[in-house]
Amino acid sequence: MSRLDRQSFLGADSDRTLNELTVGYVGLGGGGSHVAQQAAHLGIGGHVLVDGDIVEDTNLNRLVSGTAKDAKDKRLKVDVAARTIKAVNPSARVKMCPVPWQQALEELKGCDVIIGGLDSVVAKDDLDRFCRRHLIPYIDMGMDVHDTGGAYLIAGQVVLSSPGCPCLRCFGVVTEDGLAQEAKRYGAAGSRPQVVWPNGNKNTVRSSPRVAMLGDRPCPHTSALETGDVRFDIRGDSKRKPSSPVAADGAAAQGATRRLLRKLGIFLRPAPET
Amino acid sequence: MKFTFKATPALFARARQDLARKHPFAHERVGFVFAGCARADDDLIVITARDYMPVDDEDYIRNPNVGAMIGSGAMRKGLQRAYATRSALFHIHTHGGRGTPEFSSVDLKDAQNFVPSFFNVVPAMPHGLIVLSNDSARGRVWGAPKKKPVYIHRFVSVGSPLVRYGEVA
Secondary structure, three states: OOOOHHHHHHOOOHHHHHHHOEEEEEOOOHHHHHHHHHHHHHOOOEEEEEOOOEOOHHHOOOOOOOOHHHHHHOOEHHHHHHHHHHHHOOOOEEEEEOOOHHHOHHHHHOOOEEEEOOOOHHHHHHHHHHHHHOOOOEEEEEEEEEEOOOOEEEEEEEEEEOOOOOOOOOOOOOOHHHHHOHHHOOHHHOOOOOOHHHHHHHHHOOOOHHHHHHOOOOOOOOOOOOOOOOOOOOOOOOOOOOOOHHHHOHHHHHHHHHHHHHHOOOOOOOOOOO | OEEEEEEOHHHHHHHHHHHOOOOOOOOOOEEEEEEEEEEEOOOEEEEEEEEEEEOOHHHEEOOOOOOOEEOHHHHHHHHHHHHHHOOEEEEEEEOOOOOOOOOOHHHHHHHHHHHHHHOOOOOOOOEEEEEEOOOOEEEEEEOOOOOOOEEOOEEEEOOOOOEEEOOOO
């Protein structure tokens, strides 16, 4: 009996299909480390790990496979995730990018799916736009704890933003109000309340009434006519790296512009589809 | 260098639906797909479909020797739009049926005549030829007008479920 025999109900060819897939993880904290581990168990073969952070003591209540020694040694979170994946599947194809995601664009463009465990609403918005520009399904995760007056409410979301379908703005994950009030984003339970037990529930069991409500309606916030890199040129050297990874990608460049405008107090509304 | 071609299921469906329509005299229909491109790592270029454009009925020319022949008007419309949107341009038609389709010798010979001319209009993008079946596809892509075309390595229908097909070893 092989490692994946007990999930043969997924299909006769599921082992090969899953092994050929490459998943990108942007953010390998409480959410991303959980998903990376589960994806390795599932049999996903390719993993692009993007996170520039190192393990700290305060991560140990949520970082799957993170140890006190990792924190002491200041190990990178991508190292911990790679170790977890390789421990489950030694033949997994793992690329580690210990940098902000805007500096790992070429690695991410080759992914079949990208999973975001980002804290910032602005970053979620930018990554969603990057994924739609490159026709990559994006799965966004988030969790928060709110004081409801004497009791705490744990709430979270897992949202699939698929090209041609509703985006994070359609689902209400990214709102102008949320962008403007990002400084207050972590509610009453203090900074980064994601700990391992609610994250585990969030990442394994989901219901999504809003997803059902929106269905596959087209997204009014992004245009299907704006795919690819705006400055792509086939005549260039295939090995050439862009001088500025942020500027080389349309979505990331637009994100940088929006961030600058936000600092100046200017908020842009996406143009309506014509 | 490998090329992956991605499109939404809606775009693939729109193309198949249009190409399956009967024409007053042509045996088959053709169309154009416009696409963006991005360079990924591992020497991969990802072609991302933007839109499908049918060829108008009046732009077909009677020719009993081939399935469909289109005139310069159709080509001009496709090229104009590719130029205006700085898009990669793919000529597309369908052979119907199931499984990975193959180009006919006429398809390949004709493409060798017209695809290199796409570079006169949009030299920065790759261009090519796609043939669909009802559940798969095959593609040839030119990276430069005088270079030998290569097969599109893989097609991906980016939806739920995400489907990959037409894989070339």
